[in-house]
Structures are given as C-alpha cells and as structure tokens.
Amino acid sequence: MKHRALLTALAATVTLAACSVGQEQTAQTQPGAAGKKEISFLVFETPNMTPQVWDAAIKRVTDKYPDISVKKLVAPSADRVSYAKQLLASGQFPDVMIAVSPAGFAESGAMAAFTPEELKDFDFPNNGAVNGKIYQLPTNTQTIPVVYYNKDLFAKAGISAPPKTYAELLDDSAKLKAKGITPFVVGGGKDPFASSLAWTATIATDVYAKTPDWMAKRRAGTVKFTDADFVKATTKFADLAKQGYIDKKDVARDYAATEQAFLDGKGAMYPMGNWFAAAGDDPKRKPSWEIGAFNWPTDDGSTVVPAFTGGGLSVSATAKNLPEAKKFALAYTMDQANLDASVHNDGLYPAVKGYTPPADTGAVFKLGYDLYQQGVQNKTVTQAFGWESGNDGMLPGLVDKWQAAAQDLITGNKSVQEVLSSLDDEWSKAS
Numbered sequence: 001m002k003h004r005a006l007l008t009a010l011a012a013t014v015t016l017a018a019c020s021v022g023q024e025q026t027a028q029t030q031p032g033a034a035g036k037k038e039i040s041f042l043v044f045e046t047p048n049m050t051p052q053v054w055d056a057a058i059k060r061v062t063d064k065y066p067d068i069s070v071k072k073l074v075a076p077s078a079d080r081v082s083y084a085k086q087l088l089a090s091g092q093f094p095d096v097m098i099a100v101s102p103a104g105f106a107e108s109g110a111m112a113a114f115t116p117e118e119l120k121d122f123d124f125p126n127n128g129a130v131n132g133k134i135y136q137l138p139t140n141t142q143t144i145p146v147v148y149y150n151k152d153l154f155a156k157a158g159i160s161a162p163p164k165t166y167a168e169l170l171d172d173s174a175k176l177k178a179k180g181i182t183p184f185v186v187g188g189g190k191d192p193f194a195s196s197l198a199w200t201a202t203i204a205t206d207v208y209a210k211t212p213d214w215m216a217k218r219r220a221g222t223v224k225f226t227d228a229d230f231v232k233a234t235t236k237f238a239d240l241a242k243q244g245y246i247d248k249k250d251v252a253r254d255y256a257a258t259e260q261a262f263l264d265g266k267g268a269m270y271p272m273g274n275w276f277a278a279a280g281d282d283p284k285r286k287p288s289w290e291i292g293a294f295n296w297p298t299d300d301g302s303t304v305v306p307a308f309t310g311g312g313l314s315v316s317a318t319a320k321n322l323p324e325a326k327k328f329a330l331a332y333t334m335d336q337a338n339l340d341a342s343v344h345n346d347g348l349y350p351a352v353k354g355y356t357p358p359a360d361t362g363a364v365f366k367l368g369y370d371l372y373q374q375g376v377q378n379k380t381v382t383q384a385f386g387w388e389s390g391n392d393g394m395l396p397g398l399v400d401k402w403q404a405a406a407q408d409l410i411t412g413n414k415s416v417q418e419v420l421s422s423l424d425d426e427w428s429k430a431s
Contacts, residue, residue, distance in 0.1 A: 036069040037321040039328055042084060042097035044075045046346075047256050047285075048278040053345050057338050061331045068324050078191040078255055082400065095319035096329050099311045101389045102128070102135035104396030111135040112317040118330060123351040128310040128389035136389055139312030139333050140348040143305055143375075144384035145197040145271035146368045147296055148280065152289035153181050153268040162294035165301045166205070166236070173245040176268050184240060185267030187258025188251035188407050193386075194258050195251050196406035197271040199237040200385050201296035204306035206233035208382035209298065215383065215392060218427070225420040225427070234416050238409040251407045263287050271296065274368040277347030281362025293367035295375075305375030306384040309351050395430040398423070 043054045051074075058070050073094055075083040084100045087093050088110055105111045113133040119125035127138040149162060157176045163169040173183040187194030207214055207229045217223040224230075240246045253261065259279055262270040265287065270276065280291050295303055313329040315322070332338060333352075340358050342348040347365055349357070349372065357369065375381040383392060386402055394402065405423060408414040414422070 036067055037324040038069045038071060039095040039319065039321055039325045040071045040073055041328070042073045042075060042080065042087070042094035042100065044078060044080050044099065046078065047259060048275065048282075048345050048347075053341065057332065057335075057341060060335050060337055061328055064331060064335075065324075065327065068321075068328055070328070078193065079400075093316050093318070095316050095321070095325040096313055097316075098313050100136070100314055101393065101399070102130055102314055103389065103393055103399075105314070106130040106133070106135040106390070107396070109317055112315045112319070112322065112326065114315075114326075118326070121334060121353050123353055124309045127351075128392060130390040134390075136310055136314045137312030137329065137333050138310050138351055140342060141307055141309045141351045141372070142273050142275065142311065142348060142384070142387070143307045143368055143372045144273040144387050145201055145296065145306070146274050146276070146293050146371060147201075148262065148270045148272060148276060148364070148367075149292045149294070150262075150265060150268050150287075150289055151292050153265065154292075157181060157268070162292060163297050166297050166299050169297050170243075170245075173240070173243070177244055182247055182267040183245040183269055185258060185262040185270045186246055186250050186410070187253045187255055187261075188410075189254040189257075191255035191258075192400075192403040192407060194253075194255045195410060196386055196403050197273070198240060198246070198296075199234065199406050199409070200306060200387070201271055202233040202236040203230070203385040204382045205296060205298045205304045206236065208306070208385065209302075209304045209380075212382060215385075215388065215394070219391070219395075225423040226417070231416060231420060234409070234420060237406075238416050241410040241412065246410055248411050251410050265289065273347075274349070274365075274372070275347040277362065277365035277368055278345050280364030281347075291364050291367070293364070293371060295371055303375060303378060303380045305372055305381045307372060307375070307381050308384040308387040308389075310389045311348075395427060397430055398426060401426045 041058065045051060054072060058072065062068055062070060080100045084097055093110060102111050107130065113135055114137065119134055122138050124138045126134065128134065128136055153176065157179045159172050159175060163172050176183045184198065210229060211217065214223060241248055259276065261267060263279065263285055279285055295305055298304055312333055315325045315329050319325040339350045339352060339355055342350060343357050343361060347368065349369060386399055401423060405419045409416065409419055
C-alpha cells in the first residue's frame, strides 16, 4: 500500500520487468550458504566497473561479515533508476542498490532512511536529503562535467591552450571543425545521460552560478525552465549542434562506445564526469596522445565547477534482512580497499572523513581532482544539474524527460522553446 503512488506511475513497465528480471537475477545469483542472511544487491557494469570489480568489492565485505551472502543483480543499462522502478513494480525491489536516486522511492516509503549515527563518518552527511532524511549514502563527490581534450587534435587545429571564456570555446570549436575534426564527442542510445553533459555545464555557468538555489526556487514555483537564464543556457547547448560542433548522429552511440570514440581520437573534446579518469589512466586503454582537462568556460572567464556528492548505496525499507542490508551498505562504503578501488576503477572522490586518494592515482585523475580542489578553495562549486538527489534535484521522472530533451535539442527534433515549455508542463504534472 505504501508504494502505491510510485507503482501507479510504473504500471506501463510492469509487464516488461516481469518478463526480464527473473533471467537477470538467475544469471547473476551467488547462492548463499545455509544459515546465512542473504541480501540482493543491484549494481551496474561499465568498461571501468566490470563484473570482476564488483565481485571483489562484495567479497571484501562478505569476508568481513561471513553471516551475510549477496545475490548480485546487474542493471541492463546505465539507467539504474528505471530498472529499479521496474523491479519495484514487479515485486523484486533489491535489498541494496548503488547509484539509484532516491527521488520517488523515498517519498513512497520504498527506501530506508539512515540515522545521524550511521552518517557520522561522511563529509556531507545531509547531502541529498528528502524531507530532511537521508536515503542514499553521500559517498562520493563527482565533478560533472570535466571537459577532457585531445592535445594532439588541439595542436593540429592551431590551438595552444584550453579556452578560458565561452567565446574562446566557440572559436576553438570552429578551428577544429575547419580541420575536419569533430569538436565534441557525445553519446546516447541506451545511455541517454551521455547526451546531456554539455547541457549540465551550460546550466552550471549560466543558471546555478548566478542562482545557486535555483532548484529550490523551481520546487517553490518561483522560477521556470522558460525563464531567461535557463533559455540562455539551453540555447548555448542547442547551438553547439546547430553549428555542427556536436554530430547529431552520435546520439545513437551508447556510453561505452562514446568513451572509446574519444580514446580513439574521433573527437577533440569530451565533456564527461570525472569517472572517465579510470579509462584515461588505464594502461590498457590509454591513448598515445596526451589528455588534458579544463572546466567548461563562462562568458567572463570566471571558474565554475559543477559537482554532485552522493551516488552511494541505498537500502530497501522492506528488505527481509534489513539490519544485514544496512550493515552491508555501510561496510561496503567504509571499506578502505573499496574506497581506493572506487578511485582507481571509477575515478571517484570519496567524501568520507579523513580519506585521502591513493598516491598512485593516474595523471588524468589528478587533472580532474585538481580542478575540483581549486573550485573548493575558490568557492566556485555549484550543483550539477540532472545529477542532484533528494530535494536538491528534480521531481521524480523529470530526469528521464530532461535527458530525452537533450537528444531532441541535439538532433533538432524540437526547438529550445518547445523543450523548455514541455519540461515546465512535465514538472506541473509531476508535482
């Protein structure tokens, strides 16, 4: 009964979920020994976060707590939220899940809240709160996006340094295009978030830098997507495609292929979360040319660093073994080797008190980390639109609409006004 509101919204996906989930669980199940308390754990796989990485991380916790066994579930795409909704709708909601925004789940009572005592070791214990409670461990800080770039392609186009203003970014893009080089590498396909990173960047520079509490104002109804600042940010993003600096056909390319396209030199700039560092520093994948990095430039050359702290584990409120599910979530998060692995394998910045990244982090990781630290010191860190959680983020269901809108803007299927008016309409429906 307490999940009714969320389940109603998911009715259209129940049939698909019921048809596919059983096979997914069977393929990923690790049977628990007799007498152990079993929990299910929803993860995702990427070129960086391989099955071996997840299995090793889980084993570190179960070795410490042999009374717990884990049944690993794997989301079929990078869209963990939609998959978690399908599982909830079909009565198969995982006991523990990672990087699943609590929006909608928390309000409906599907997720268990963490206590202040359980959150005492986090740098930002109240980040991502939903009505004052924390449903997702605020484990990692991620800068979204960093603009990674190919120094060889920049040199080929006669560009000696990364742009410091937005006008310089456009000028550099024109130089790259004139040399037959695709300025920006983007993606999409089954991973629609890969289309939206540059839009997150323009919202940071043109909306959040000016109005840090814009999302709170949107929730209060005092600002809209169709307001001037948001129109400006969105027009900047759409114009990159109109001018040919983003290739429209690339929205069909999934995340893994997009990452590889940049590493293969198929474009000069790659706006992506700092987790790309894991691929950029991987000796098996590291390109022959040098990778550089810069923050998305503002009109006046000031620095803005969009970042999000969260992305950690959440626990189902109805987990059969709820104490063990919480124990696993906290132990998984606080394990030193797991934190170090999150740095090496996913380029993350753990937001745990007293934690310091390993000394052997790669050059690409250090590029992004230094840019973030500069933002912290200069107090120029903003939220990363589309990635926030809890009451800091959009209403349930709106992120999916926004990511789809990013693809519409790139392909030209919809105008800026059509997209933003539609988002305002969807917001009204969601609220």
